[in-house]
Amino acid sequence: MTERGLLIVLSGPSGVGKGTVRKAIFEDDAVDFRYSISATTRKPRTGEENGKDYFFVSREEFEDKIQAGDMLEYAEYVGNYYGTPRSFIEETLASGRDVFLEIDVQGALQVKAKMPEGVYIFLTPPDIKNLRMRLEGRGTDSAEVIEKRVAAAKDELKKMINYNYAVENDVVDKAVNRIKAIITAERLRVTRVIDEITD
Ligand code: 5GP
Secondary structure (H helix, E strand, O other): OOOOOOEEEEEOOOOOOHHHHHHHHHHOOOOOOEEOOOEEOOOOOOOOOEOOOEEEOOHHHHHHHHHOOOEEEEEEEOOEEEEEEHHHHHHHHHOOOOEEEEOOHHHHHHHHHHOOOOEEEEEEOOOHHHHHHHHHHHOOOOHHHHHHHHHHHHHHHHHHHHOOEEEEOOOHHHHHHHHHHHHHHHHOOHHHHHHHHHO
C-alpha cells in the first residue's frame, strides 16, 4: 500500500504575508509537495492567472460546487468566497504525495475538523501595526477593507491555539526556512517512517 501523503496547511491572518511566503517556498525547484490551487469569486489582481494563482469563478459556479460537495472547505471573506477543491487533495494524498494549502483561518479550522492528522502552521505578524502597514503598502484595498481585514486578523490571532506550529513572518526567507524545517521533521516522524519500512 502507498503511504498517504502529508497534508500541510499554512494559515494565519490576512495580510501577514502567507501568499509571499508560499510563493517563496514554491520558487525552490527542490520542493516536492504540490500546491492546492483555491477557487475564488474575487476578481483577479494584476498579474494573477486563472489556474495558477486561483481558479477564478462566478458566485453561481462557486455555490454549485458547494452544493455538489466539491469543496473540502470554504469561507466567505470580505464579500468573496474562497475554497479548496476536494478532489485534488484526496487524489494527491492517496497517491502518496504531500499537499500544501495556503488558506485563511476559518478554512484551516474546517480542514482540521475533517483531517486532524494534517500539519497546521500559523504564520504570525511581528505585530498588528505592521499588519496594517503591509495592507496599506500593498495598495490594493480601500481604507474600509483594510479596517475590516485588521479587525478580522485580531480575531484570528486568538485561534492560534488550534495549530501545531507558530512561525513568525519577520523576514520572509527565515519564515520559509522554518516552514521547510517543520515539513522535514514531520516527514521523519517515527510513525511515518515505520509505516514505510514495514509496508
Ligand atoms: P487574497 O484575496 O488576498 O488572495 O486572499 C484573501 C484570504 O483568503 C487570504 O487570507 C488567503 O489565505 C485566503 N484564502 C485563499 N484561498 C483560500 C481557500 O481556498 N480557502 C480559504 N478558506 N481561504 C483562502
